[in-house]
Amino acid sequence: MFTNRTHQSIVLSGLVFLLGIFSPSCVDAREYKMLQIKGSDTMVNLGQAWAEEFMVSRNDVSIAVTGGGSGTGIAAILSGTCDIAQSSRDLKGAEEAKAVESGAPIVTTIVGLDGVAVVTHPLNPISNLTITQLSDIFTGKVTNWKEVGGADLPILALSRERNSGTHIFFLEEVLRKGNSKGPEEFSSSALMMPSNQAIVQEVKTSEAGIGYVGIGYLSDELKVIPVGHDSQGPFIVPTVQSVADGQYPISRSLLFLTRGEPQGDVRAFINFVLSAEGQEIVEILDFVPINH
């Protein structure tokens, strides 16, 4: 009998303990608001900086920013597992269809601009390249630097991996020259690098290398190639100024995607991002503010 009671009391106290664990967390969820932001690896540092600054004035809101690629973010916003998706590209056809199917229109807000710079080893004698030449280099049509006016050296083309918004942007804007459904593809001998930094690392050590990175990743160890629409020029160097006024041909918008019109805290956060203070952070992180 005694042991029986003991068993019962153990079970009871266990239940009480479990209740004790679960109940405060429920209360917490109501007091603290969690915003999930997910997506573009290019934008992850930017999102983090905005979130930190925003949370200084709004300590009742907690914002978690994660990367994984634009596609990951878009998949998450479509399945409702995040509040804002950061994306460096627009929705693709299949994603658009999925958004329509789920009944919640995806609202796009432009929060900044980015230029994609073409970089080579500092000793590369090339002075400029056209979009067509870049397309030929990355599709593998041109395989030696001498064919575009350089030294007699095989070209080592470095691309971002396919989970990168930058990869898709470069593919559609440069390789396919703006025709997003064109037949051009990255050459099968082009290396697929996991990050901007990996491309920087490889280009600065290989004289044959050519790659593309966000303008935030430029440094003295790289040669930035001025790019022109055609051989007549003008050939433009990517800078905050040339991206902001739309002169540099390979630039893009950085986007926030939300399910329906943003409301409540999401709205407040987006307003902060678009404010002068928020756009200052864009400039500090070497991206281009929208109203430069």
Add this chain to the structure above:
Amino acid sequence: MKSVRRIWNRIVEFVIEKAIFLAGILSIVFVVLIFVFLLKEGLSLFKEYSPLAFLFGTKWYPISHPPSFGIVPLLLGSVVVTLGSIVIAVPLGVGAAIYVGEVAPVWLREILKATVEFLAAIPSIVLGFIGLVTLVPLVKQVFHLQTGLTAISGSIMLAFMAMPTIVSMMEDALRAVPSSYRYGAIALGATRWQTIWRVMLPAASSGMLAAVMLGIGRVIGETMAVMMITGNAAGIPTSLMQPVRTMTATIAAEMGEAVQGSDHYFSLFAIGIVLFIITFAINLTAAFFINRRSKA
């Protein structure tokens, strides 16, 4: 009162027995569920895409219009990296196993064995990172290549990862040979080397083959390190000095971007099936060799 207690005990007994049974059966259920899920997702690709074009296609362009999901370059990428690493790891592993198992004094044997097994505890991402900053520039310099991100870099790094499995299993196989073999050989006037080469190695051969198979299994499924140092270009490899894209790296790199329910998404699961079949076959072969050893 006593009968209440007896009933209570019986209930406890029953519950514990069933709980243990459940724990045992769950591991099998999970494997089956994973396989069923893999099959269901992977085979969905073939509703719209021909299995022949998948298995024998030489172009991997999953996000083109129309896409092409030929896994030959990826399959060859995995094979080249794996073969390379086995060619490096097996001679080293056999040598190490012979030294640890037959030649080294007992105190040194324990230290060596523990050290080799410690290699297995290093996370693969760490090995990949070390490879990226030390091995890759070295390979570029030594072989005068345009880039060090090649199959050979992956092979060398993966050889390190296969070593613990290979050395420790081979040493076990050598140790399992009855001492009477060794004494018999020495009594017949064989030198130490002749004993090892002509008697011990043949006697331990099935266990050693099993070690090689499990080493291959370890290498072919490795992802992070390979993704970091092999360049991931999906060309058909013709030598070890070229960048390659392995099946595992393809899945890891593209999973984030593939739209759920798209052909691209299904194709990654289909690669998963191919990988699953390969590792299953390898493990089966290893089990066959291990079985033959225990029967002999």
